[in-house]
Amino acid sequence: MSKTDMNIFEKYESEVRSYCRGFPTVFSKAKGYKMWDEDGKEYIDFFSGAGALNYGHNDDHMQDKLVEYIKSDGPTHTLDMATTEKANFLTKFNDVILKPRDLDYKIMFPGPTGTNTVESALKLARKVTGRTDVISFTNGFHGMTIGSLSVTGNAMKRKGAGIPLNNTVTMPYDNFVDESMDTLEYLERFLEDNGSGVDLPAAMILETVQGEGGINAARMEWLKKVDEICKKWDILLIIDDVQAGVGRTGTFFSFEPAGIKPDIVCLSKSLSGYGLPFAITLFRPDLDIWAPGEHNGTFRGFNHAFITASAALDYWKDEQFEKGIKQKSAKVKDFLVGLTEKYPELQGTFCGRGLMVGIECAKEGLADEVAAEAFNRGLIMETSGPKSEVFKLFPPLNIDDEGLQKGFDIIEESVKALVSEPVTN
Template sequence: MNANDLQVFNTHESEVRSYVRGFPTVFQKAKGYILTDMDNKEYIDFFSGAGALNYGHNDDNMKKKLIEYIEADGVTHSLDMATKAKGEFLKKFHEIILQPRNMNYKVMFPGPTGTNTVESALKIARKATGRTNIVSFTKGFHGMTIGALAVTGNKAKRKGAGIPLSHTITMPFDDYTGDPSSSLQYIEKVLDDSGSGAELPAAFILETVQGEGGLNVASNEWLQGIEKICRDRDILLIIDDIQAGVGRTGTFFSFEPAGIKPDIICLSKSIGGYGTPLALTLIDPKYDVFSPGEHNGTFRGNNLAFVTATEALNYWKDDTLSKNVQEKSKRIEEFLENIVKKYPKIKGTRRGRGFMQGIASDVEGFSNLVTEKCFELGLIMETAGTDDEVFKLFPPINIDDQGLEKGLAIIEKAVEAAAKEKNLV
C-alpha cells in the first residue's frame, strides 16, 4: 500500500472505526513512547493504547522473551489447560504482586478483554449472593458487552446495545452531587428504605478513577465509605482496575492508597505488558463459586500474553517504577494547573491523578480541538468525558524525563493554538 493512504480503510473497514478518524495516518513502527507512520513522521504517544501500553511499545525485555518463546515452539493456544507459561505467570504474580500486599485472591482467566473480566465478575457476584441487581455509578464505563454496558453510564454507548439494559441501579459517584458525604448518605438511604423500590444488590462495581467518564477521582474517604456500606449489608465490592490499574495511578492497584479490600478485582489492558490481550478476575476465595467450565471462552489461555505479562512483573520487584510514576505525576499536575491559570478563558479544571490526568474545558469543542492540534504537531492524545470535554494525558508510565517534557511542550503549543482559534486569549 502507498504511504499513508487511508483508502483501503475507508473502502473496506466498517463505519464503526473511530481512532483512525482522529489519527488519520498509517502507522508502521512503534518503540517506547514513539509511533512512526509510513512517511516516517514520528508521534509522541500520550494515548498508550487507551491504557493497554503502560510500558510503552515493544519493550526490549518482553520482546526478547516473546521471540524466544515463539522460536522454541512454545504453546500459543491452550484454552485453560495447564502450561508452563501460565504456571510461571501465576507463581510470579502471587510472589511479586499479591503476597507483598497481603492479598489472597484466586486468579480467573475469563477471556482476553476488559469486558470479559467485568462480565465474569458480575456473574460471580450474582451466583455467590443469589441476588440480581448490581449498583453502578454515574459516568462509569465498564465495557461494551451487554452485562458490562448495563453498568456503564455513557448514553451513546448504552444506545448501541439496541435493547433495554436492566438489573442495575445507578448511584452518584463521589462528588457527583457536589458533596461526597451526601452521596454516601443517599446510597445508604436508598438501600435501607423499604419504600425506595431498590432491592438489596449483589454487588457494587466502580472505578477509582473514571477513565472514559472524564477522569473523575474517587477520594479515599468515599471509597472507604463505599466499602463499609458493602460490608454492613453483605454486598460484594468489585473494583474495575482495567484502566487505572497496573501502575497508572502510581501504585500497582489504584485502590491501594485507600486501604480497601475488594471482593473481586478486574484487570486487563496493561496486565499483558506488551499489548498482548489478557484479562484477570481476582476473586476472594470464598466467592470462587463457578463450577468447572461454567464461565468459558476459547481464548482464555493466551500463552504469548502470559510470557510478556510475566516479564512485565519484573518492573514491580521493587518500588522504583512506582516512585518514578508518583514523582512524574507531580510534574504533570503542575503543568496542567499552570495551563488552567495561563488560559482562564478555556474554563479549564485539572482532573485525574497519576499518569491519567487531563483538563476538562467548559468551552464546547475545545478539548477535541486541542487533540487535533496535538496530532498536527506530532503527539497522540484522546479525549474523555460524556461530551469529550476532557483532553486526557496517558503517557507510558516508564517514559523518561525527555519524552515527558517533549510531550508537555507540544500540548502547551496545541492549547495555545486552539485558544487562539477559539478567541480565548
C-alpha cells in the same frame, strides 16, 4: 515500499471505527513512547493504547522473552490447559503483586479483554449472593458487551445494545452533583428504605478513577465509605481496574491508597505489558464456587500474554519503579495546573490521579480541538467525558523526562494556538 491507500479503510472497514478518525494517518512503527507513520513523521504517544500500553511500545525485555518463546515452539493457544508459562505467571503474580500487598485472591482467566473480566465478575457476584441487581455509578464505563453495558453510564454506548439493559441501578459517583452533596448518604438511604424501589444488590461496581467518564477521581474517604457500606449490607464490592490499574494511578492497584480490599477485582489492558489481549478476574477464595467449565472462553489460555505479563512484573520487583511513577505524576500535574493558570481562556480544571490525568474544559468542543491540534503537531492523546470535555494524558509509566517535556511543549503550543496569549506576571 508503496504507501497504504487510506481509502482502503473507508471502503472495507465498518463505520464503527473511531480512533482512526481522530488520528488520521497510517502508523508503521512504534517504540517506547514514540510512533511513526508511513511518511516517517514522529509522534509522542500520550495515549498508550487507551491504557493498554503502560510500559510503552515494544519493550525490549518483554520483546526478547516473547521472541525467544515463539522461536522455541512453545504453545500459543491452550484453552485452560496447564502450561509452564501459565504456572510461571500465577506464581510470579502472587509473589510480586499479591503477597507484598497482603491480598489473598484466586485468579480466574475469563477471556482476553476488559469486558470479559467484568462479565465474569457480575456473573460470579450474582451466583454467590443469589441476588439479581447490581449498583453502578454515574459516568462509569465497564465494557461493550451486554452485562458490562448494563453497568455503563454513557447513553450513546448503552443505546448500541439494542435491547433494554436491566437489573442494574445507577447511583451518583463522588462529586457527581457537587462537593457539598454526600452521594453515599443518598445511596444508603435507598438501601435502608423499603419503599425506595431498590432491592438489595448482589454487588457494587466502580472505577476509582473513571477513564471514559471524564477522568473523575474518587476521594479516598468516599472509597472507604463505599467499602464500609458493602460490608454492612453484605454486598460484594467489584473494583474495575481495567484502565486505572497496573500502575496507571501510581500504585499497581488503584485502590491501594484507600486501604481497602475489594471482594472482586477486574484487570486487563496493560496486564500483558505488551498490548497482547489478556485479562484476569481476582476474587476472595471463599467466592470460588464455580463448577468446572461454568464460565469459559476459547482464548483465555494465551501463552504469549503469559510470557510478556510475567516479564512486565519484573518492573514491580524494584521499588524505584513505583517511586518513579509518583515523581512523573507530580511533574504532569504541575504542568497541567500551570497550564490552566497560564491560559485562563481554557476555562480548565485539572482532573484525575497519577498518570491518568487531564484538563476539563468548560468551553464546549475545546478539548477536542486541543487534541486535534496536538496530533497535527506530533502528539497523540484522546478526550473523554460525556461531552468529550476532557483532554487526557496517558503517557507510558516508564517515559523519561525528555519525552514528558516534548509532550508538554506540544500541548502548550496547541493550547496557545487555540486561545489568546498567556497570562504573564
